[in-house]
Amino acid sequence: MNHEAGNGTAPPGSTAHIPATFVTQGRLARVRGQNILFSPSQRAIFAVNDTAAEIWRSLEEGTSPRAISAEMARAGVDGIEANRHVEAALRDWQRLSLIRPDAPPSVSAREAVSQVVAIAGLSVRIEYPAACAFPAVVVFRHLEVRRETADILFQLVEHEGRVHLFRDGDWVLSCAPDELPVMVKGQMLIEVLDRSAYELALHAAALLKNERIVLLCGNPGAGKTTLTLALVNAGFGFVSDDVTLLDS
Structure with missing residues (x-):
């Protein structure tokens, strides 16, 4: 995929609403005159132009998006265009899980559904986040308990069309809003398995045919x-359609 920073798809505006810092989850290299971003988690490579490469290097150094835009403006780029370049790059890289917010922003009780x-x-x-709570909150309603404390905290943060999952303050992964129930379900399954004693775990759908059981294995959402x-x-x-078999 060839990422062209500032291709005009992002509206002009300010980067003030963007988290102060991001953590990069890829590696930038220069190969035969081309900037290449490598994603170890996805085992994928992406071509980026020189502007996007400079934005990436600044993020690696811990520079905030606002400061990156300001530096581009000082170098002679129009301020609105600088914001557009940065916002477009951040939006695309978050969608591709190449970057993630450094920490979940604080959210008032009025803006959250718990x-x-x-x-x-x-x-x-x-x-x-209130805007993304449904239908996920309904999906897990049968598991609800009345309890003030919990063993683990999942914080879901919506930003630029992506929902980020933080576990006890640490980023785990992100997804599109309509994939939210699947992402939460998958992470809860991981938590349960991490606390179980087993030699082999199979997360599968189970069907019966001719007195034999057929197991269809796959990750949540597969x-x-x-x-x-x-x-x-x-x-x-x-x-x-959703059974976890543990062999201990």
């Missing part, structure tokens, strides 16, 4: 439920 859920002896407090419904329609017996 619920405590319990699963397998573990309690988790989930704090959603399509297990969709395939399960199709197989049930084709004559398979239904056991569960």
Whole structure:
């Protein structure tokens, strides 16, 4: 993918609403005259232009987005254009999980929706931004408990069309708003498995055919439920569309 910083897709404005610092999650290299960003987590490479490369280097040095825009303006770039360049780059890199906010911003109780859920002896407090709380809060309502304290805190922060998940203040991953329930469900599964004694864990959908059980394994969001419904329609017996089997 060729990322062109400041391609005009970002509206002019100020970077004041952007978190002060970001953590880079990629490596920038110059290969045969081309700037290349490598993402170890995605095992993907992205080509970026010189402007985007300079923005990336500044982020690596801990420079805030506002300061990056100011430096570009001092170098002769129009202030509005500088903001546009920075905002476009940050938006794209967050979407690609190449950068993440350094820490979750403080959110007032008025702006958040909170619920405590319990699963397998573990309690988790989930704090959603009000604009993104539904339908996720409904999805986990059957797990809700009335409890003031919890073992783990999930903070969900919406920024520039992405929702970031922080676990006890540490960034974990991000997703599009419509993927929020899947992301939270997947992280809760990880928490449960981390606290379980097992040699082998399988997260799978389970179906029955000719007195045999078929397990469809896959990460949350991989399509297990969709395939399960199709197989049930084709004559398979239904056991569960979300079962975790632990072998200890």
